[in-house]
Structure formats: structure tokens, C-alpha cells
Amino acid sequence: MINSILNIIPRTVLSFLIFFAFNLESEDQSDADSFFEREAPVYPTPDNLIGWIDSRQIITLNGEWSYWSYIVDPMNNGLPESSFFGGFPKNKTQKTGMELIEYNFETAAKIQIPGAWNAADEKLFFYRGPVWLYKKFKYSPKKESLTHLYIEGSNFTTRIFINGSIVGKFEGGYVPFNFEISKHLKDGENILLVQTDNTLNESSVPTQKTDWWPWGGIVGDVYIVETPKQFIRNAYLQLNPENFTQALFKLEMNHKFAGQEISLEIPELQFSNKFITNSSGAITENIKINPQLWSPSNPKLYEVIISSANESIKDEIGFRSIKTQGQKIYLNNTEVRFKGKLLLTAKELNINFVRAAHYPYTRHLAKIADQFGLMLWEEVPVYWNIDWDNPETLSIAKNQITRLVQRDQNRASVVVWSVANETPLSESRMKFLHALLSEIELTDSSRLTTAALLSGSEEQFRSLVLVLALQGAKSKWVDPKEKAIFKSILDQANISIDRELNFSLSIADPLGESLDLISYNEYFGWYYVTFFTDQMMISEGTLRELMFEVMPKIKISSIFNKPIHISEFGAGAKYGNHTNKIWSEEFNKPIHISEFGAGAKYGNHTNKIWSEEYQAKLYKHQLEMLSNNPQIQGISPWVFKDFRAMLRPLPGIQDFYNRKGLIDENGNKKEAFKVLADFYENKWHQ
Ligand code: GCU
Numbered sequence: 001m002i003n004s005i006l007n008i009i010p011r012t013v014l015s016f017l018i019f020f021a022f023n024l025e026s027e028d029q030s031d032a033d034s035f036f037e038r039e040a041p042v043y044p045t046p047d048n049l050i051g052w053i054d055s056r057q058i059i060t061l062n063g064e065w066s067y068w069s070y071i072v073d074p075m076n077n078g079l080p081e082s083s084f085f086g087g088f089p090k091n092k093t094q095k096t097g098m099e100l101i102e103y104n105f106e107t108a109a110k111i112q113i114p115g116a117w118n119a120a121d122e123k124l125f126f127y128r129g130p131v132w133l134y135k136k137f138k139y140s141p142k143k144e145s146l147t148h149l150y151i152e153g154s155n156f157t158t159r160i161f162i163n164g165s166i167v168g169k170f171e172g173g174y175v176p177f178n179f180e181i182s183k184h185l186k187d188g189e190n191i192l193l194v195q196t197d198n199t200l201n202e203s204s205v206p207t208q209k210t211d212w213w214p215w216g217g218i219v220g221d222v223y224i225v226e227t228p229k230q231f232i233r234n235a236y237l238q239l240n241p242e243n244f245t246q247a248l249f250k251l252e253m254n255h256k257f258a259g260q261e262i263s264l265e266i267p268e269l270q271f272s273n274k275f276i277t278n279s280s281g282a283i284t285e286n287i288k289i290n291p292q293l294w295s296p297s298n299p300k301l302y303e304v305i306i307s308s309a310n311e312s313i314k315d316e317i318g319f320r321s322i323k324t325q326g327q328k329i330y331l332n333n334t335e336v337r338f339k340g341k342l343l344l345t346a347k348e349l350n351i352n353f354v355r356a357a358h359y360p361y362t363r364h365l366a367k368i369a370d371q372f373g374l375m376l377w378e379e380v381p382v383y384w385n386i387d388w389d390n391p392e393t394l395s396i397a398k399n400q401i402t403r404l405v406q407r408d409q410n411r412a413s414v415v416v417w418s419v420a421n422e423t424p425l426s427e428s429r430m431k432f433l434h435a436l437l438s439e440i441e442l443t444d445s446s447r448l449t450t451a452a453l454l455s456g457s458e459e460q461f462r463s464l465v466l467v468l469a470l471q472g473a474k475s476k477w478v479d480p481k482e483k484a485i486f487k488s489i490l491d492q493a494n495i496s497i498d499r500e501l502n503f504s505l506s507i508a509d510p511l512g513e514s515l516d517l518i519s520y521n522e523y524f525g526w527y528y529v530t531f532f533t534d535q536m537m538i539s540e541g542t543l544r545e546l547m548f549e550v551m552p553k554i555k556i557s558s559i560f561n562k563p564i565h566i567s568e569f570g571a572g573a574k575y576g577n578h579t580n581k582i583w584s585e586e587f588n589k590p591i592h593i594s595e596f597g598a599g600a601k602y603g604n605h606t607n608k609i610w611s612e613e614y615q616a617k618l619y620k621h622q623l624e625m626l627s628n629n630p631q632i633q634g635i636s637p638w639v640f641k642d643f644r645a646m647l648r649p650l651p652g653i654q655d656f657y658n659r660k661g662l663i664d665e666n667g668n669k670k671e672a673f674k675v676l677a678d679f680y681e682n683k684w685h686q
Helices: 002-008 009-025 027-038 343-350 363-372 391-408 427-443 458-474 480-492 511-512 530-535 541-555 591-595 612-627 671-682
Strands: 057-060 063-072 108-112 130-139 144-149 157-162 165-171 177-181 188-197 220-229 232-238 242-252 261-266 271-276 282-288 302-307 310-318 320-327 328-331 335-336 353-356 375-379 416-420 446-454 504-507 518-521 553-556 564-568 583-586 589-592 630-633
Touching: 027 310, 108 130, 130 220, 144 157, 144 188, 165 177, 165 391, 232 302, 232 310, 242 541, 271 282, 320 446, 328 630, 353 583, 363 375, 363 391, 391 416, 427 446, 446 511, 446 518, 446 564, 458 480, 458 530, 458 541, 518 553, 530 541, 541 612, 612 630, 612 671
Parallel strands: 353 375, 375 416, 416 446, 504 553, 518 564, 564 630
Antiparallel strands: 057 220, 063 108, 063 130, 130 188, 144 177, 144 220, 157 165, 157 188, 232 242, 242 282, 261 271, 261 302, 302 310, 320 328, 328 335, 583 589
16 A cells, blocks of 8 residues: 555655655755755757858747747756756646746746847846746748757857757857757747856856956847758858968768768859768868959958758858968958958948957858958957866867857958957966867968967066156156156166166067967056056156157067057047046146146046046057057057946946947947047058
8 A cells, every 4th residue: 555655656746745754853954955956967068050050941039029038047946957846947837727836938028039138127237147038939840851949149058948858058158059959849839948147157258257248148049940951061161361263162061971962153253063072071172263352442252052962051252361471461462451440330430350359249240241341350258367277168168269260260351260368378378278279270270360468577567667757757747746756766776867768568478479460458548557656656647648658659569470469459438528628736727638738737637537538648649659560560449339347337437338439338429539530541551
């Protein structure tokens, strides 16, 4: 009798009852934990990336408000492994009104996808945690084809469930991933549940500390993709940078299908040829073509069609060569300088180059840049300090760079792959970044590689103090008290006042050896003097003005005989904050900034440093400094537009915006916008 009763009561309920019966007694917390926290089921990882996505059989799941809904789950209670009752994927619904169900996606708030939920819902602005996204869709699976779910980007940890069963999990934001989901689908109504979690930590990529907002959720297109059972997974077609009548054609099938006949056509070039897949279901061939070359002045694209017995995919591809020689950059064997910024308004800036920092943007950016004739730098968020020795961290970063390269490998506009930004020197960092560079090499060796480096030893920057002290000691406008301090600094360093001293910095980050482009972030005129002001006991205002005076003579070079790209410089400014007048103690009145030399002293004007005038002045001195350094062949000032950043709370000025934009969040141009546009127009030529 007892046995028959025991057989019908499921084990979980039994253990639940036993827990309640005995738990009051058990001191051993782990039993309790294990009771609450069951073993995590296996979450498959995504398939290799499906390329040429825009010419596939697609059903979009992008949705207006009415389709997608979301539930915030700060306790991560919705996961099957952490909920008593199987979790949200069960998607239980009331039948009799007597069922205990503590969630309901049908009545939950609605959200537009793609779109970050902490941008859409003010309550979630600072939230970091799991949010579930729910979508119902009608579908009829087809016997002869495979069905895939393609998500172009979801931040940062994504778990996917279809009709209650686990599809898989992807760690890493911003890059596309896809799962083959045929076995999960049913004919008729299907439920897609996506748990997105924007939690970051020491071992994620990026870590939780970034100077940009951790937008959470599905930030890219969501597609149901149908392919034949044997399909072309991805294909690569790029011009040989050394031979403009040869292009490398690479293709991979979804499996090792040998002997598949594949045709490659470029109608406008009267090119048509057939190839056979090898034993690994792949093709690698050089083809002879004679295309017009893609460039900013002639963004020529060609329709390329690849067909197998089962399908045909196509894309618009431009053919160009990008390479460096010595300290020069060459586009189609013509010397080029990068004039960097963002797209439409940026054309007003006379730019030819965009640094898409610090993470992969949507694929649409590169497609538009192809048409606009803009050169692009694409980057993965290996940013500041990363858990270099952690193999999981490395696999996340590898996945990001591989998926980015495989997504945009045919974009003529993409000329630079960047593997990192401002990462501190260490052996494990070198190993990590070399691993990413090798990943790129596996797929594409036709573009430049780089990383935004920090450089300059403490020793080097200490000499900047002496350069500023000498400038101050010789200055006509520095007040006597500060001049005396400058003189004592020089005396201690045994430097006589009639010496000539200029600051020079040589970028020597050992990673430079393995990069094509030496990229360097520098903030002369913005951050550096803040480090010195307390130590020198000189007012920051005086040091900032002296810095402007010494900047034109600053020498920036590199131990590597390669072109330098200044990947960041800039200053913050609040649009509309004008202070071209400075309070002068001496004249007991505000004087125009241009008269600053006339012994004016910085009064207690609170936001002068956040003025448009200060930003414009910094740009003038920066651009003069950069154009005086011949090894510098590219610049992309930081940053085109004010952007959300958690590190920037200053009320009334920043309000959680990084204010280094040349335009503010509403598109208003600050004074420095014109300074840069004029410089690109008149000075920084090819
Ligand atoms: C850094 C960093 C950026 C940041 C910028 C700034 O160099 O790369 O992400 O926004 O400086 O301080 O504004």
C-alpha cells in the first residue's frame, strides 16, 4: 500500500514534503541550497555563424510593441534550474483559475525588439540582471529544410527556450549567433522565450566597468532562417591586397559535404565559374577578376551570386586593397590618411573613416558604410583590464572576434579589425591578444589589425612635468607664486631656465610588433594635467594653459616603423555652456579668453572646463600637435556624439552622459565640430 502511494507522488514533491518535514531541524545549509538550486541542465552553444544573412529565406521576428513582452527576474528565479515549478519556460497558463502560477507573459509589459530594455523602460535604466523576453509566432516546419533562429546581438548572456525546451545559451554581447531549431518547432503556434542578462563581472568581456552603458536585451535583428539540409554556411570573397586582378574565394558548407558543385557569378564583371567542395565541404580558390576598385570617392559595389544545387545567396561586394608600408597607409596603392568620426552628419565633417568603438555595431553600419564610401574600424569589447588567464574569458573574446570577422568579412568599408582598447601590459595580456589576432588570421588576412594602445612610461610622463615647469618658469603670464614653484622644480631637476625642452613619447607597447596599425589613445589637454596639479601644487587652470602652449611641440612616434593612428583624443563639453569670458581677479571683471595671456587668473567659474570654448581650444591645439608628427597617419577623435555612460554622474553637466561628443545627444553641434571639419577640409589631406 505505502509503496503504491510512494510511486505516484513525483520525487520532487516527495523531497519537498521531506524538506518541510525535516528542514526545520537540518543545520546543513548545503542540503537546503541543493534543494533550492538544482543542477543546471546542459545549454548547447550556438552553431557556426550563418553568413550572407540578408539573402537567406528569412521570417523576421522583429516586433512592434504588440508582439514581444518582458518580465524582469532580478532573482533569476525563472530558470528551470532555480525554480520549484520548472521555471518560466514551462509557460504555464491559468486553466481553471486555481493554478498557482506567478508569472504571465500574455499580460506582461510590451517591448519593441530589437531594442534594449534598459533604454525602453526607465525603471530598468540602472538595472543589471536577467530579463525574460517572450514571443509567440506561427510557423509550419518544412520536411526538406532546416530551420534556424538567428539573433544579431543580445547582451550579454542569453538563454533560449522554444516551446518549453532548452535551445541553448550564448555568452557575449553584440555579435550574431544562430541555433538550428527544427526539432523544437511545431506546426502552428510556437513560443520563443529568451532570457537576456546584462550582468557583467571580472571574467566577462567586457568586464562590469566600462565607460559606456551596458544596454541589455536583444539589440539586433531576430530571424527565423530556412535553409536546405545541405546549405552554404558562409563565403568569403576579397581582393588580394597585392594583386588587384586576383581575389580569394573561400566557402564552407554546413557539413563536410564533398563533391558539391558551387557556382560563383559576378554578372557585371562577366565572371562565372563552377567549383567543387573538398572533403571538408569547403572551397578555397583564387579567381581572376578586374573590378573597379572601391574607395571613398568611388564606393563601387558588385552583385555577387553563389549558388549550389539547393540554394542561391547574393551580396553587394566592393573590391579594394588596404595595407601599410613603413609608416604609410595605402588604399588601392594610393597613400591615405584616416579622417575619423560617425555617418551622415559626419560627412559634414569631411571624414573618410569611422572607428566603431568599443564593440561590434549592427551589420547594417558596414553595409551603409560600403555604400557611403566610408572606411570602418571594427572592434571587440576587450576593454581595460580583462581576466587574461581565464580560458572562459578567452573563449568569449575569441567567439566575438570570429563572429564579427565572419559577419563582415565581405564588407569593403571594413579596413581595420581591432582586438582591444587600453589594456594594461602583462605577459598574459599579450598571450590573450595574440590568440585573438590568430583568430582573425584564420578567416581574413586582407585587412589591417590594431588595438588602441596606451603608452608612455611613468618616466616619460615625469618629463612632461619638467616641460610644463620650464614653460611656466619662462611664461610672461604665470603669477609669481606659481613661477617660484616651477623654478624650484627645475632646480631640483638641475635644469637651467634657458634650456629648450620638448616632450616626446615613443609608443613601445610590445603588442605593436604584431599589429599593422599602431593605434594610440591620448588625452593631452584633458586628463594628464589633473595627475600633476596636486603633486606640483600649481592650479589646474595654469597647467592646462601651459599644456596648450607645449602641445604643438610634443613629439609622438613609435619604436615600430608603422603608421600611427590616434584612436582617441578629446575633451568634455556641455552643449550651450559658453564661457568665453573668464573672471580676472586682477581686473576684477570677466575678460575674453583670447586675452587670457594678459595675466588673467582663473576665478571660481565652476564649469569653464566644460565649456564649448575649452573643447574647441583643445581641438585646435590637438590638431596642430598631431599634424606636426609625420608618423601619425590617422585620427579619430573621441567622440562624435555624447553617449550614455555610468562613470559620468556630474549633475547638470554630464548627467550620465560622456560629454566628449562634438554633437550632444540631441544632435546639437558644439563649437569644436567646426574646428575639426575645417581641419579635415583644409589641413589633413590624403
Ligand atoms: C578612454 C576610453 C573610452 C572613454 C574615454 C573617455 O580612453 O577608451 O571608452 O570613453 O577614454 O575617458 O572619455
